[in-house]
Amino acid sequence: MFFQILSFLLDVAAGLLGGACLLRLYMQLQRIPFGNPVGRFVFALTDWIVLPLRRVLPSVKRWDLASIVAAYLIELSQFAILWLFVRGSPAVLPALALFGLVRLAISGAIGLVIVYAILSWVRADSPITDVIDRLAAPMLRPFRKIIPLVGGFDLSPLALLVVLQVLLIILANLQAAVLR
Template identity: 40%
Template sequence: MLANALDFLIRNLAEFFILVLLIRFYLQAGRVSFKHPVGQFVLALTNWIVLPVRRVVPPWRNLDTASLLLAWVCAFLMHLILLAITPWPFIFGSPLSIVALVLAAALELFKMSLYLLFAATIGQALMSWIAPYNPMMPVLEGITGPFLRPLRRMIPTVGGIDITPLILILIIQLLLGVVVASLEPYILQNVRIAT
């Protein structure tokens, strides 16, 4: 019972922090202003750790590599701790276990990025109908734009309606439901157990 509560707490806190770091990464990559309340919230939650790490890990082009690295480290530690609190005697020092944890952390970033893109796409689609001039629109467009623009070049509007958000949502669901759902348990099964 206690292990389940700890698992829930650790997973949710870690995933929240990973998500905030990824939002920071994608907002900077999309050149979205951090003057928006969402940007200010993200900076307030992450500056304490991103700014010191940025001195060691500088940005590459327009990408905030410090935020991305910290999100990966957080995902790595989350998986390490979650496996450590299980009753199974995992061998974390084996090369295969380390590789499995490295890949699990990378897959976690991919999964959380898909969740973020999914939420931003739905939010943008709804706001484009309800409140197209909402101050949140530039933030959402900064996240979804790099994915919707190529789709818009390939898929024409249908009856004057842009269906690319629907196509993007279907692609995200396919990736989450097939790729991530099958890879995640496979990767974690490769963490070695003492025999």
């Protein structure tokens, strides 16, 4: 029971901090200004780890390497803490952290699409709505080219959610195969 509680709490903490690092990276890739509430929240959560890493890892074009390495280190820390209780082979920790990072990115995209869909139904007039629209649009664009509006409804978020769920299933099976 203790291990399950610890695993859950670490998953929540690593998901929040690592997800914020990945969101920081994605916002920079999409050139979304950080002066909005989402940007300020992301900076507040990630500056403590990203800024020191930035001294060592410069950005490559628009790719903020410090943000992605920070997210990886957070995932690695999560699995290292759990390893202390399980005592398996420490050689699998880097691979587990990499799979965790990809799973975190996919889960973050799922969350973003769900929030986008909900906000599109209520049409909230908020600066957050604009940020979510700008973050979700690049992921939805390929689906919107293929899927027409059905009765005035945009089904592209649903299609993207299905694809992301399939990717999570593939990732879980790949992880199981690699770590055998």
